[in-house]
Amino acid sequence: MCGPLPPDNHRSGKPVTAQTFNRMTPYLFLAPAAITMAIALLYPLGYMVYGSFRDWDPSQNISETDFVGLKNYITLFFDPAFRESLSVTLIFAFTVVVAEMVIGVGLALLLDRNIRGISVLRTLFILPMMIAPVVVGLMWRYMYHPTVGTFNKTLKSLGFDGVDWLGQHALLSVIIADIWQWTPFILILALAALQSLPASAIEAARIDGATAWQQIWHIKLPLMMPVLVVTALLRLIDAFKVLEVILVMTEGGPGLSTEIVALRISRTATEFRELGTAAAMSNYLLILLLILTLAMFAIGRLQDARTARLARQVQEEEG
Amino acid sequence: MDHERQNPAFYALLAVLIFMSVGPVLLMFVNSFKLDVDIIGGTTGLIFLPTIQNYETALCDILWYELDHLDFCSLKFGGALINSLIIALISTGLTLVIGCMAAYALVRFRFFGRDTVSLTTLTVRMVPPAVLLVPVFGLWNNEFCIGKSTLVGGWIRDMFGGRGDVCLAGTHSGIIIIYVAMNLPFVIWILQSFIVQVPRSLEEAARVDGAGPFQVFFKIVLPLIQPGLAAAAIFTFRIAWNEYLLASALSDRNTKTVPILIVNNMSEFNVEWGVIMATGMLLAIPPIIFTLFASRQIITGMTAGAVKG
Secondary structure, three states: OOOOOOOOHHHOOOOHHHHHHHHHHHHHHHHHHHHHHHHHHHHHHHHHHHHOOEEOOOOOOHHHOEEOOOHHHHHHHOOHHHHHHHHHHHHHHHHHHHHHHHHHHHHHHHHOOOOOOHHHHHHHHHHHHHOOHHHHHHHHHHHHOOOOOHHHHHHHHOOOOOOOOOOOOHHHHHHHHHHHHHHHHHHHHHHHHHHOOOHHHHHHHHHOOOOHHHHHHHHHHHHHHHHHHHHHHHHHHHHOOOOHHHHHHOOOOOOOOOOOHHHHHHHHHHOOOOHHHHHHHHHHHHHHHHHHHHHHHHHHHHHHHHHHHHHHHHHHHHO | OOOOOOOHHHHHHHHHHHHHHHHHHHHHHHHOOOOHHHHHOOOOOOOOOOOOHHHHHHOOOOOOOOOOOOOOOOOOHHHHHHHHHHHHHHHHHHHHHHHHHHHHHHHHOOOOOHHHHHHHHHHHOOOOHHHHHHHHHHHHHHHOEEOOOOHHHHHHHHHHOOOOOEEOOOOHHHHHHHHHHHHHHHHHHHHHHHHOOOOHHHHHHHHHOOOOHHHHHHHHHHHHOHHHHHHHHHHHHHHHHHOOHHHHHHOOOOOOOHHHHHHHHHOOOOOOHHHHHHHHHHHHHHHHHHHHHHHHHHHHHHHHHHHOO
């Protein structure tokens, strides 16, 4: 068994059927996944696009519905409630991502030390994001409760007035809960990125007399940037998916102040029973996320190209 | 390994961080053992008489003994727990089997349509459940049905009762299939990064010894990517176990899962905090167990999933 055999050697003697079988192998491996995704993801998405051009009621079969062209999209575009929920979604998503990135990366820089029990620490930190969003919403709704809740009880026992968390400051409260749940995600990815940085670069900077702050600002952060950008985009895409936490905490209220698009879709479909409009709304959300995903791919490609170019340069200089 | 001595302020920061991340969970845990009187009553302290009454109320429909404090078992939590288990376990198993076969094909074979498949997989990862809500609701209720007059449909109606056409909506399989489809892109993506690391020479050696492609896959590749499988399993289970929106649209009275039950009981005006926290705790236990025993795999999976977007 020493030395590689020519790859096709063992195949040549086999009958034709075996060769066809070999050619079919990748498709056989792929078939179950392709069929499932086609039936339960791609077909529904196509169905949604089709349905978004129709006046569609939940009791109707889609073949009985009327074609209304772009009506659903245009109505939504001028619908102040939808615009409101779109802006709430954007504010929510960008605020949580920025806050989580700043806190997460900051903590990662602080925690990137050789300390005992770092793995226990990481275990405790991933706890919040493993727990069901429904349960997270439940815990925070309790803590924010105006009279029973932990925060107001503590405030009152210290002699302050209670805060109307889920009333006046609903959006902020929801944002805080999301930051609690997902900052550890950034923290852990940033820690992993930090620990895979080339030790030589940091060592060199230290020998040259760079302060800790200079090391972070000029060496560590730029080197981590590729991972950080992808992490931020991943988190941003996920932030648009958040629904259950907000549903349990505020049900979108008071008024429309925390009604993100995902929640509005579900209400339009179930409460207002306008499936066509809900489908058009879903499509708007999908297009938004598609743009973000494409941006992530593009950035990934650019970074790959840049690394390849740098590697080539280094090789040329050395060779 | 050497451990540096740190500034006391650093340990204080660590303590605060740990308190912040674990505190709310602990709070829920403690409250689930309190009576509502104790929760609402003035004292925030730890001085109270712990009781398992909340858990008894929650699980009243599967307990073998009668409860004194309850006249009528309104919260069918036990049934929902069983539904959740069935749905989460089956969909995790299916996703893993289907997903790792697909990932293997994408990594190891060059074939026509490979790039399309791989790009589609990557793109559909971003589809939020809310976007699937409308079409899945429509399809599962109206299109993916077997007429009751057909042979199979008639047989199912005779066997299991019920009226109308036999549709996917309201069945366990209806929820399972959407969870499998939703999780596949992520699982395929994670497993690809593990399969790439399996040395090709191993597979070629097995092939030379006369193993077919399926044998190579099951006997050589699968055992080597176990860490990846563990990570993928945990993430899939977590989504299937925790998901609310699609399950609530697709389930009927008998196929409700735990998250639906919790949300339904929350939206009522007068929340019974003790019982609801006990149900929340029961829902949170499996993920907590995974976190405590498999955090290494979870972190590996998270990093593998993010590094290449």
